[in-house]
Amino acid sequence: KNEVEQSPQNLTAQEGEFITINCSYSVGISALHWLQQHPGGGIVSLFMLSSGKKKHGRLIATINIQEKHSSLHITASHPRDSAVYICAGRGAQKLVFGQGTRLTINP
Amino acid sequence: ETGVTQTPRHLVMGMTNKKSLKCEQHLGHNAMYWYKQSAKKPLELMFVYSLEERVENNSVPSRFSPECPNSSHLFLHLHTLQPEDSALYLCASSQWDRRSYGYTFGSGTRLTVV
Numbered sequence: 001k002n003e004v005e006q007s008p009q010n011l012t013a014q015e016g017e018f019i020t021i022n023c024s025y026s027v028g029i030s031a032l033h034w035l036q037q038h039p040g041g042g043i044v045s046l047f048m049l050s051s052g053k054k055k056h057g058r059l060i061a062t063i064n065i066q067e068k069h070s071s072l073h074i075t076a077s078h079p080r081d082s083a084v085y086i087c088a089g090r091g092a093q094k095l096v097f098g099q100g101t102r103l104t105i106n107p
Numbered sequence: 108e109t110g111v112t113q114t115p116r117h118l119v120m121g122m123t124n125k126k127s128l129k130c131e132q133h134l135g136h137n138a139m140y141w142y143k144q145s146a147k148k149p150l151e152l153m154f155v156y157s158l159e160e161r162v163e164n165n166s167v168p169s170r171f172s173p174e175c176p177n178s179s180h181l182f183l184h185l186h187t188l189q190p191e192d193s194a195l196y197l198c199a200s201s202q203w204d205r206r207s208y209g210y211t212f213g214s215g216t217r218l219t220v221v
Contacts, residue, residue, distance in 0.1 A: 040214070094152055
């Protein structure tokens with residue numbers, strides 16, 4: 001079992017739908033990152049959070065430290081949101097990654 | 108452009124070749140990382156350099172040899188690789204202190220070993 005687990009592994013939705021990706025972790029972390037990886041491989045950091053909730057545009061990330069759980073939400077999803085979304089827990093100066101969630105938004 | 112530049116973007120090499128991957132950042136970060144991403148697997152940490160000193164080596168085979176000549180540049184030297192080493196190799200940088208947690212990733216080098 002991975003120290004950082006994401007669900008679902010694959011998600012296909014129609015444009016405009018509300019998307020939720022979940023991340024649970026079993027290790028002690030000081031912060032949790034949500035990353036976006038587009039085809040071709042480049043990774044972009046979306047959020048880093050250690051408590052509560054953050055919002056950027058149509059993206060919202062929440063974390064519950066007690067339950068060791070984080071969620072990434074996308075409102076009014078668009079085909080350009082199609083990517084792999086990765087959560088990563090920050091341990092002692094290194095990141096422990098989940099396996100990623102492949103999101104496909106159809107027009 | 109994220110601030111972390113990796114070259115080349117794609118590399119095909121034979122098992123007897125020697126090649127190097129290059130990573131460069133001018134973000135003022137003082138820690139740099141090599142990650143390996145194989146198909147359908149989470150990213151795996153290979154090496155961490157902080158203040159130009161290697162502080163972590165995750166039992167990576169000796170056919171991978173990192174080099175960090177200064178805080179802005181990181182290399183991964185490759186020799187006598189195996190086909191299973193084919194993967195996406197990602198470089199990242201961050202600030203090595205508790206006040207800043209941001210990581211910046213490069214676009215990766217997609218390596219194919221034939």
